Amino acid sequence: MNGITAGELRLTGGPGFSRILDFSMREYPGEHSRAELTGAMEASEGGTSGFPWLAMNSPVEIHVDGMERALYNGIIQKAESREENGYCLLRLELCGGSILLDLNSICPKGAPEGFYGTK
DSSP: OOOOOGGGEEEESSOOOSEEEEEEEEOOTTSOOEEEEEEEEEHHHHOSSOOTTOOTTOEEEEEETTOSSOSEEEEEEEEEEEEETTEEEEEEEEEETTHHHHHHHHOOTTOOTTGGGOO
């Protein structure tokens, strides 16, 4: 069985990385899946001052070139960035989308749209 390299990965639904540098995911029984993703984009494309295109609970998918189904799908839980050598390095912490079911079950009635993943 051949492995998958970071160069074969692409992100949809989040920031437009020019390339993915690192990706890892894990899943344990009784817990929501988790993943970490580090990508690079030219600093002029987004910069590190805020993330207008990143919102908490925004859905994202990780695809592998040549594969029909997504390798991972989830939501953005945390985003960090830093500029280095003319590039903006972004680190995303992702959680499986099933967490929205749990959050919606504890969400108070009348919460504003987007609060704990409400629609």
